[in-house]
Structures are given as C-alpha cells and as structure tokens.
Amino acid sequence: MASDTLTSGDYIKHHLQNMTFGQHADGSWGLAHSAAEAKEMGFWAFHLDSLGWSIALGVLFLWFFRRVAKSATAGVPSGVQNFAEWVMEFIDDSVRGSFTAKNNMVAPMAMTIFIWVFLMNFMDLVAVDFLPQVAAAIGSGVFDADPHHVYFKVVATTDPNITFGMALSVFVLMLYYSVKMKGLGGFLSELAFQPFGKWGLPVNLLLEGVTLISKPISLALRLFGNMYAGEMIFILIAIMYGAGWLLGSFAGVLQLGWAIFHILIITLQAFIFMTLTIVYMEMAHQEHH
Amino acid sequence: MNINATLIGQAISFIIFVWFCMQYVWPPIMTALEERKKKIAEGLAAAERGRHEQELAQQRARDVIQKAKEEAGAILVQAQKRASEIVEESKETARTEGERIITAATAEIEQEVHRAKESLRAQVAALAVAGAGRVINRELDSQAHDELLQDLIARI
Numbered sequence: 001m002a003s004d005t006l007t008s009g010d011y012i013k014h015h016l017q018n019m020t021f022g023q024h025a026d027g028s029w030g031l032a033h034s035a036a037e038a039k040e041m042g043f044w045a046f047h048l049d050s051l052g053w054s055i056a057l058g059v060l061f062l063w064f065f066r067r068v069a070k071s072a073t074a075g076v077p078s079g080v081q082n083f084a085e086w087v088m089e090f091i092d093d094s095v096r097g098s099f100t101a102k103n104n105m106v107a108p109m110a111m112t113i114f115i116w117v118f119l120m121n122f123m124d125l126v127a128v129d130f131l132p133q134v135a136a137a138i139g140s141g142v143f144d145a146d147p148h149h150v151y152f153k154v155v156a157t158t159d160p161n162i163t164f165g166m167a168l169s170v171f172v173l174m175l176y177y178s179v180k181m182k183g184l185g186g187f188l189s190e191l192a193f194q195p196f197g198k199w200g201l202p203v204n205l206l207l208e209g210v211t212l213i214s215k216p217i218s219l220a221l222r223l224f225g226n227m228y229a230g231e232m233i234f235i236l237i238a239i240m241y242g243a244g245w246l247l248g249s250f251a252g253v254l255q256l257g258w259a260i261f262h263i264l265i266i267t268l269q270a271f272i273f274m275t276l277t278i279v280y281m282e283m284a285h286q287e288h289h
Numbered sequence: 290m291n292i293n294a295t296l297i298g299q300a301i302s303f304i305i306f307v308w309f310c311m312q313y314v315w316p317p318i319m320t321a322l323e324e325r326k327k328k329i330a331e332g333l334a335a336a337e338r339g340r341h342e343q344e345l346a347q348q349r350a351r352d353v354i355q356k357a358k359e360e361a362g363a364i365l366v367q368a369q370k371r372a373s374e375i376v377e378e379s380k381e382t383a384r385t386e387g388e389r390i391i392t393a394a395t396a397e398i399e400q401e402v403h404r405a406k407e408s409l410r411a412q413v414a415a416l417a418v419a420g421a422g423r424v425i426n427r428e429l430d431s432q433a434h435d436e437l438l439q440d441l442i443a444r445i
Contacts, residue, residue, distance in 0.1 A: 022293070039291055047295040054299060058306045062314060069317040074324035081318075088318055107319075108311035116306065161292060165299025 008239050015128065015235050017151040018047035018159060019135075033149040049135075049152050050159040057119040057156070061112075087115070091274070098278050101285035103177070106278060113166065114274040120156040121227055121266030125259055128154075128234045157227040157269075160220065167220035170277050174215070177284040186287070219276055226269050230262055414442045 013035065020038040022045025023029050031048075032038035038045065068084040077085060091114055095107045123131075132152040139150035156162045178187045191208045192201055237258060240251035418438060 018295075020293075041293070043293050045291075045293045045295075046298060047293070051295055051298045051302075055302050058302060062306060062309050065310070065314045065318070069314050072318045072321035074321050074328055077321075077325075081321075084318060085322060088315070089322070092319070105307070105311055108315040109307045111315060112303075112307045112310045159295065161295035162299045164292070165296045166303050168296070169300045169303045 011239060012232075012235055014148070014151065015132070015153070015231075018153050019049040019151045021046045021048050031145075032151075033146070047153070047159055047161060049154070050156045050162050053123060053154060054116075054120060054156040054162055057123075058112075058116050061115045061119055065115075087111075094271075094275060095278055098275065099282045099285075101181075101282065103281070103285065105173075106281050109170075109173075109281075110274045110278050113170075113277055114270050117157060117166075117223065117273050118267060118270035120162070121270055124155045124158075124227060124230055124234065124262060124266060126154060128231070128238050155227060155231055157223055158231045160224045163220040163224040164216075166273075167216040170219065170280065171216035174280050174284045177281065181285050182287060190287070215276075215280055219273065219280075223269050223273050226265060230258075230265055233258055234262075410442055414438060417441060 017035050017038065020032040020041060021030070022032065022038070022041030024032075024037065025040050032041060032045075065084055068081050071078075072081060088111060091111045092107055095110050099106050131154045132150075135152035136147040136150045139145040140147040153159060175187075178190075182190065191212070192198075192204055194204055194208060196204055234255070237251050237255045240254070241248045243251075
C-alpha cells in the first residue's frame with residue numbers, strides 16, 4: 001500500500017530492492033540501508049531475502065519428498081505418496097520424452113528445478129505487501145531499524161542472481177557432459193567445424209559460440225523476465241489500493257484476475273526451465289550432425 | 290538488481306539440492322514405482338494364467354464327462370448283451386435238462402414195460418404150462434420139456 005510518506009516511485013523502488021548484506025564503504029559489514037549503499041557493496045554482497053527464501057523453499061521441497069521417500073512402498077500408496085508419485089511420474093515422462101542418453105542425474109535435476117522454481121514463483125501469489133510488512137515490523141521492532149529501510153523481496157526468481165545461479169550451474173553441467181561424452185576435441189570441433197565445414201571456421205565459431213552462450217542467458221532471463229514483470233504488475237495493482245475506494249475495489253478485481261492468470265505463468269515458467277534444461281542436457285550428450 | 294555473490298550462493302545450493310535429490314529422494318520413490326509396476330504386471334500375468342488354466346480344466350472336465358458317458362454306454366450295451374446271453378444260456382440249460390428228464394423217464398417207462406413184460410411172460414409161461422398140463426391131462430415133466438417151454442417163452 002502506498003503510505004502517505006512514500007510516493008508511488010519510492011514504493012516501487014522499495015519493493016524492488018533486495019535485502020543486501022555486504023561490506024559498507026567504511027569497511028564494516030552489514031545490511032545496506034538504501035539502493036545506493038547496496039550498489040556500492042559491489043560483487044561480494046548477498047541478497048539475504050532471495051537466498052533465504054530460495055534455500056528455505058528448497059529445503060521444504062526436499063524435506064517433503066524425503067519424508068515420502070523414506071516411507072515409499074510398492075503397495076497401495078497413501079495420499080502424500082500418491083501426490084509425490086504423480087509429480088515424479090510427470091517429470092519422469094518429460095525426461096524420457098526428450099532425454100535419450102543414460103544419465104541418472106538428469107531426472108533428479110529436472111525434478112529439483114521444476115519444484116524448486118515452482119515454489120519460488122509461487123511466493124508471487126502471496127500478497128505483495130504482506131511479508132515485506134511483516135519483515136519491516138520485525139526489523140523495526142526487534143532490530144530497531146528504520147522500517148522504510150528494511151528491504152524484503154519475497155519472490156526469489158525476480159532476482160536475476162537466483163536465475164543466473166541456476167542457469168550457470170546447468171551451463172557448467174552442460175559443458176562438463178559435452179566434454180565427457182564427446183571428448184574435448186569433439187566438443188571443440190563441434191564449435192569450430194559446424195555448420196559450414198572447416199573453411200567457414202570463423203563464422204562457425206561465431207555462430208556456435210553465440211548459440212552456446214545464449215543458452216544459459218536465455219534460460220535465466222526468461223524466468224527472471226516473466227517473474228519480474230508479473231511481480232511488477234502486482235506492485236502496480238497494489239498502488240491502486242491507495243487511490244480511493246472505487247479504484248481500490250477495481251484493483252481487487254484486477255489482482256484476483258492477475259493472480260489466477262499468474263498460477264498458469266508460474267507453473268509454465270517452472271516447466272519451461274525444466275524442459276529446456278533437459279533439452280540442453282540431451283544436446284550435450286548427443287553428437288549433432 | 291545488481292549481480293553479486295548471491296549468484297554463487299544460489300549455484301552452490303542448487304548443486305547441493307540436486308545432489309540430495311539424486312541421492313535420497315529420486316531413487317527410493319522411483320524404485321517403489323517400478324516395483325509396483327512389476328507387481329501389477331505379475332498380477333495381470335497370474336490372472337491370465339489362471340484364466341487359461343481354468344479353461345484347460347473345463348476342457349478336461351468336459352473330456353472326462355464325455356469319456357464317462359461313453360464308458361457308461363459301453364457298459365450298458367455289454368450288460369444287455371450279457372443279460373440276453375444269460376437268458377439264452379438258461380433257456381438252453383432248461384431245454385437240455387428237460388430232454389434229460391424226458392429221456393430218463395422214457396428209459397424208466399421202458400424198463401417198467403420190460404419188467405411187466407417179463408413178469409407177464411413168466412406168468413404166461415406158468416399159465417401155458419398149467420394150461421397144457423390140463424390139456425394133456427398129465428403132468429408134464431418140467432425138466433423134460435424145459436427146452437420146449439423156453440422156446441415157447443421166448444416166442445411170446
């Protein structure tokens with residue numbers, strides 16, 4: 001909600017600022033109190049909110065499925081096991097559909113990506129102000145901080161660090177398996193001698209290099225862009241709540257509509273991230289001609 | 290939105306989560322799924338086998354009934370044959386027995402007749418002697434005329 005002391009611009013900026021932990025200009029470590037301070041911290045700073053939510057949701061996911069895995073039986077499955085099996089069969093089908101080589105890591109990785117990304121995206125459906133307000137209350141109440149300087153972004157996938165972190169890990173695995181399957185020579189010759197043969201080597205390198213580099217970037221930016229835009233729309237709708245009861249109730253309708261539509265988007269984005277990962281891994285395992 | 294070390298933290302957590310999932314989550318549940326699939330397949334195969342066996346058993350039962358019927362028929366035919374044979378045999382026995390009885394009776398009758406004839410002949414001889422004695426009025430020396438008497442008796 002746009003409070004009296006904040007303009008809409010401030011409100012949006014406040015919402016888009018991560019809780020950043022790093023080294024201040026004076027050499028001490030601590031939380032950044034403004035966007036400028038956060039920028040000054042440079043590379044060696046952490047977004048506590050993104051990382052915290054990401055790890056918490058990842059642990060939640062693994063805890064839930066580990067609990068199912070421990071009591072998994074081949075007999076008649078219970079409700080929780082049923083659900084877990086349904087999800088895993090869906091993922092397993094997706095993996096079998098596009099991944100033909102034998103690698104025991106791909107399916108668990110696809111599962112981790114799908115459910116983890118889905119959970120992180122899902123945080124988008126929690127009302128935009130709810131958790132930041134809670135965080136601000138805790139920040140000002142417990143840590144005696146200025147509530148306006150408590151930054152708290154709930155949706156981890158709207159932080160490009162998170163999406164790039166995953167995309168680059170996938171990229172590294174992709175390179176690793178490319179080299180492992182085809183040998184370093186095979187991998188490099190794929191880069192150098194395709195698609196135009198050895199006389200078109202510079203062009204080949206350029207084309208294949210761009211193709212290669214674009215994979216993790218598109219993977220990360222697609223997820224980030226979709227979630228960032230979705231989050232932005234939620235923030236804009238939230239601003240409308242402060243503009244009188246007429247626009248406010250209109251905003252309620254909009255928010256409901258957008259949230260319902262967003263259920264599709266968060267699932268779809270998680271699914272796309274998973275599917276592209278599987279496809280990239282498949283390409284790493286296969287010699288393409 | 291600055292890129293910073295969060296990226297590295299996320300990459301590390303990603304690797305750890307994938308490793309954990311690969312080690313402790315995916316295999317047990319997938320094993321359970323595979324096992325269930327196998328069990329269901331086995332169950333279906335067993336049901337199929339059972340149905341097949343039932344069919345075979347029914348076929349066998351039909352065969353046994355068919356055979357039993359045939360045997361019963363054969364036994365019946367044989368029994369009827371035997372019965373008529375027994376009847377025939379009894380008839381034969383009765384006939385021979387009757388004939389034998391008749392023959393015996395005839396023989397006895399003949400014997401009786403013969404015996405009667407003998408006694409009659411003896412009596413006739415005595416009568417003839419007495420009659421002849423009276424006719425010639427003298428007593429015949431039975432010894433002297435014995436040859437004559439014997440001839441007479443034989444002729445009667």
